[in-house]
Amino acid sequence: MINLNIFSELFISFFKIGLFGFGGGYSMLALLEREIVQLHKWLSATEFVDIIAVAEMTPGAVAINSATFVGYQIAGVGGAIIATLGVIIPSLLLVIPAARLVTLFYQSKKLQHALHGIHPAVLALIGLAAYVVGVNSIVDIKSALIGGGALTLLIFTRIHPLMLIALGAVAGTMFYL
Amino acid sequence: MIPFVKREMIDKKKWMEDGDFLDNLALAQSLPGPVIINISILTGYRLRGLKGSIVSVIGTTAPSFAIILIIALYLWQHRDYYLVQAAFMGIRPAVTALIVYTIFTLGKRVFEDYRSLLLFVLFLSGLIFLKLHPVTVIVVSAITGILWPLKNNNKKEQTP
Structure with missing residues (x-):
């Protein structure tokens, strides 16, 4: 019975994340953190950050990968299935009717304005994700150096995210062993 | 991931035209x-x-689901x-750097209107300091x- 309870809580949490996950990937992480770490305390902040790192390294959408992983950590394979379905089902229910409505009202100024108005908020959500992950990652001078170096590489070279994460792992073993 | 999708759907399978793909992309991102x-x-x-949607x-989802499960089961x-x-x-x-960098790249377009930058700072402070719920911020921003x-920057958005 306890299990059934956790499954429904998991489903509702991830359904919310799918339903309000405007702006894709990283902005959904902010929602995920609020639900999983702060509200339900299912995972510690560090566990959460590590799961995101793995979700980032694995092919596929970050939001879905983290949902699968978090679901598994909380309630095993069943949890992984429930959490993944929870994130996807709002899209399945919404996208086709919304696509019809949007095509119908796409010329509507108000809709255009609302869709544009969301942009700064989506960036703020990504900012929140960066803040949450950053606070738990940049813990001393060495990690600050790794983070600064990684950002510099991203800005000035066309480094692939996977390569960057691999370099981070190498830097970690060099600095922290 | 988007360029990969485009190559598969337009260049290889010819399921739709370039323009239709961009319309779909804009819609998917909205x-x-x-x-x-x-x-x-x-x-x-x-x-x-509908059947096509479910199959797609x-x-x-299936490949990454399987990979994540393998990692969770055997490597974690x-x-x-x-x-x-x-x-x-x-x-x-x-x-962390990857996420911060996304704000830089997306911000270039969005912050062309200085009011966006102002709203961004307001929303972010609200999220961090007042612990506003992300959904609240999304709704407030639409209003x-x-x-x-x-200002309509009228370019196709690219989110990660």
Whole structure:
């Protein structure tokens, strides 16, 4: 019975994340953190950050990968299935009717304005994700150096995210062993 | 991921035209939910209706689902090993940098209107210091957008 309870809580949490996950990937992480770490305390902040790192390294959408992983950590394979379905089902229910409505009202100024108005908020959500992950990652001078170096590489070279994460792992073993 | 989707759907399978793909992409990014899932639903629906949508979603989800399960089942238990711990001390700041960099790249277009930057700072402070719920911020931003329209930067958005 306890299990059934956790499954429904998991489903509702991830359904919310799918339903309000405007702006894709990283902005959904902010929602995920609020639900999983702060509200339900299912995972510690560090566990959460590590799961995101793995979700980032694995092919596929970050939001879905983290949902699968978090679901598994909380309630095993069943949890992984429930959490993944929870994130996807709002899209399945919404996208086709919304696509019809949007095509119908796409010329509507108000809709255009609302869709544009969301942009700064989506960036703020990504900012929140960066803040949450950053606070738990940049813990001393060495990690600050790794983070600064990684950002510099991203800005000035066309480094692939996977390569960057691999370099981070190498830097970690060099600095922290 | 988007360029990969485009190559598969337009160049290889010729399921739709360039313009239609961009329209679908813009739509997928405007609606809530993972962008890739929304694209799969739109494409599947266009080709084979609801069944097509469901099959496409299963197709895009199944591989990563399997990979994540394998990692969770067999590799995650080695996380406490000292070598892995040290590696993660470096991986975490790298992931932080990836997320911060996204704000830079997306911000270039969005912040062309200085009011966007102002709203961004306000929303972010509200999220961090007042612990506003992300959904609240999304709803408030849509309303502000209607009352106080931002300059239309009229380019196709790219979100990760």
